Amino acid sequence: MSIRFAKRAAAQILGRGETAIRINPNSYSDVEKALTKEDIRRLISSGAISAVKEKHNRTDKAKRLNEARSEGRRRGPGRRRGTRKARQGRTWEKKVRSQRRLLSILKQKGKIDNMTFTRFYKLIKGNMYATKSTLVSHLKEEGAKITDDDIKQINDEVRKQYQ
Numbered sequence: 001m002s003i004r005f006a007k008r009a010a011a012q013i014l015g016r017g018e019t020a021i022r023i024n025p026n027s028y029s030d031v032e033k034a035l036t037k038e039d040i041r042r043l044i045s046s047g048a049i050s051a052v053k054e055k056h057n058r059t060d061k062a063k064r065l066n067e068a069r070s071e072g073r074r075r076g077p078g079r080r081r082g083t084r085k086a087r088q089g090r091t092w093e094k095k096v097r098s099q100r101r102l103l104s105i106l107k108q109k110g111k112i113d114n115m116t117f118t119r120f121y122k123l124i125k126g127n128m129y130a131t132k133s134t135l136v137s138h139l140k141e142e143g144a145k146i147t148d149d150d151i152k153q154i155n156d157e158v159r160k161q162y163q
Helices: 003-014 025-033 037-046 060-070 084-088 091-108 114-125 132-142 148-161
Strands: 021-023 049-051
Touching: 003 021, 003 025, 003 037, 003 049, 021 025, 025 037, 037 049, 091 114, 091 132, 091 148, 114 132
Parallel strands: none
Antiparallel strands: 021 049
8 A cells, every 4th residue: 555554544453643653664565565453563573663762751851840949949029929818829719617516506406596506607607707717706796606615516526527
C-alpha cells in the first residue's frame, strides 16, 4: 500500500499518534508492500516500524521550586495576586459553617425556637458575629437557655463527628 497507511495502522496498533511513528529507512520497501494490519504487526516485531519513546513531564524543577517556597523564597510582592485576605484561605466559610452548625444543633435540642433560629441564621449570613462565642452571648441575651456545659457538649459531638 503506502507509507501513510503503514503509519496510520502502526499508530492504531501501538496506541500512539502518527507523528510518533518512525520507519527504518532500510526497510521502506517492506513497509510499502504491507497490505494488512497483520503485516504491520510483523514489521513492528521485526523492528522496521517503531514508536518514539513517550515524553514525561519532569518533576525535578517543580520539586526544587517547592523546596525554595518552603524556605520562603518566591513569595515576595511581585509574585502575589489578590489581597491578603484573598490569599488567607476560606476563613469566612469556616466561621459561618461552624456558627450555622451550632445554631442547628441548638434548634434540634430545643434550646431555641424556629423564629429565633431563622432570625439568627440571617444575621450569621450577614456576617454579624465574629465568633461562635459572640453568637452564643447574643442568643443568651435573647433569652435562650444555653449553659456552658451545653456548648462544650455540642463541641465534643461535632469533633467526634468530623474526626
